[in-house]
Amino acid sequence: MAGSGFIGEEIRVESPDVIYTDTEILSYYNYHDSHIRGNVVTPTMERLVFKTQRQLPKTGLLLVGWGGNNGTTLTAGILANKLNVTWNTKEGLNHPNYLGSICKSVTMRVGIDDRFMPVYAPLNNVVPLLNPNDLEIWGWDISSVNMGDAMRRAKVLDWDLQRQLYSNLKEMLPWPSVYIPEWIAANQSDRADNCLKGTKKEMLNALRQNIKDYKNSRRLDKVVIVWTANTEKFALIKPGVNDTADNLLRAIENNSPDISPSTLFAVASILESCTYINGSPQNTFVPGCIELSERYHVLIAGDDFKSGQTKIKSVLSDFLINSGLKLQSVVSYNHLGNNDGKNLSAPETFRSKEISKSGVIDDVVRANRLMYKSNESPDHCVVIKYVPYVGDSKRAMDEYISEIFMGGRNTISMHNTCEDSLLAAPIILDLVILAELCTRIQVKRDKDEEFTKMHPVMSLLSFLLKSPQVPPGSPVVHMLFPQRYAITLLKSPQVPPGSPVVHMLFPQRYAITNFFKALIGLPPENFMMLEHKVP
Ligand code: NAI
Helix, strand or coil, rough: CCCEEEECCCCCCCCCEEECCEEEEEEEEEEEEEECCEEEEEEEEEEEEEEEEECCCCEEEEEEEECCHHHHHHHHHHHHHHCCCCEEECCECCCCCCCCCCCCCCEEEEEECCCCCCCEHHHHCCCCCHHHHCCCCEEECCCCCCHHCCCCCCCCHHHHHHHHHHHHHHHCCECCCCCCHCCCCHHHHHHCCCCCCCHHHHHHHHHHHHHHHHHHHHCEEEEEEEEEECCCCCCCCCCCCCHHHHHHHHHHHHHCCCCCHHHHHHHHHCCCCCCEEEEECCCCHHHECCCCCCCCCCCECCCCCCCHHHHHHHHHHHHHHHHCCCEEEEEEEEEEEEEEHHCCHHHHHHHHHHHHHHHHHHHHHHCCCCCCCCCCCCCEEEEEHHHHHHCEEEEEEEEEEEEHHHEEEEEEEEEEEEEEEHHHHHHHHHHHHHHHHCCCCEEECCCCCCEECCCCHHHHHHHEECCCCCCCCCHHHHHHHHHHHHHHEEEECCCCCCCCCCCCHHHHHHHHHHHHHHHCCCCCCCCCCCCHHHH
């Protein structure tokens, strides 16, 4: 569709640096940055080669906490899309869609046309991406309720849609899961009627067997596992227990009480070579677990889906501070009435969420030494309350106070109401689709012989996660250019240990689209539009 500003089919790059074969895209890529010592800045360039497999594998998605609001909303939403189910509401006839998914509903700027006008393309026309309708879905839950009744229990989707999907979903029964009461709120015990028995090692083996059997019975090439079960309390990092991969495996053998259900799932997933994503705030990825993922080169990502309030916070703090306004106070109140809210009403699980939500303004504050001294940061307070009546329709109220010119103050208050699970479900999809893509990419420095896999900790997915995991030893600071983050994906001894954590939303988003561009040998988005400025 030349001239329309939109590319509606797979992009084909014509360049000596890009080679398409039937099975792969090879991209020879010049990665530019600047190196700084004192006040001396030297431009740097490194030539990298990306190799992306073009064929899409048959992929399964296994959800931990399948019968919850997110799990059922996602499963029902995909089914509705797959079967093209339409439904009536008082507003009229509704059609299924994938709004809220960057892989399905967002375009990226590819370049300019003959008239210097921008041209956009959906992400899956840049490199091939899984179609969510092709995913095979199953999962675990400590509640034995079938997915049809679990969808009704969640009260998220319109009744007429539920009515049409019920008969399909009621055939789906979750596998028994790992329930250890100390790790989640006591108020969850009444739904725990579908629990594995035995030692931690026996439970680990049962999870591994579920994964193997599912993969074989559905003839899947790959499985991605996502934790969307209740938030757990934080795990203590104990030397000799969970600090190294070997200690962690030994602690599981010894039935140690310090190993959380979510870490057990992550270990099962890694040992079965399945990508594992943690959608809740707890520290599933204890150091031993990260080391295990590195040992087996299995991709992991986390923590905590970034759906509403945190997304806005990462935008607003960036906007205020980078407008030169000194943000001094951020206060966020939430109330919600779903089972997630009920679980978070216990102090230990709330603490996990509070930690996850609190880091979000750190990087933008620390990048600005003009306004903030090294130990100075705005007041930041997070409150979450359980109010059953509002159900899944979460309320978020935020207040931002900034100091402005000549002693003035600027206060922004906002109120956001939204069905939490309708925001989270497409984010889960994006995480799965992008994580699967990462498993199809290999990379090397031009001068090296061998390609390697991406670094197992997928910091690329930070856009979708509140408290992004980056390769170990990371300083939690710095605002850097988006393209910088592509390099944290490289598994290479020359990459300094530790990558900066980026919370700002738009840098995170451009880290994704610029990475897509790198995979087909195109330069990163630079926003300069010099073609319109240079006479
Ligand atoms: P939910 O409470 O409706 O669902 C959680 C499900 O997990 C329940 O069905 C429960 O029975 C099950 N479960 C608990 N422990 C389990 C275990 N050990 N193994 C298997 N199943 C287990 O919660 P919802 O709303 O679906 O959220 C899920 C998680 O996602 C929560 O941790 C929440 O904090 C997190 N999250 C949700 C967001 C959203 O917008 N909905 C955003 C960010 C994170």
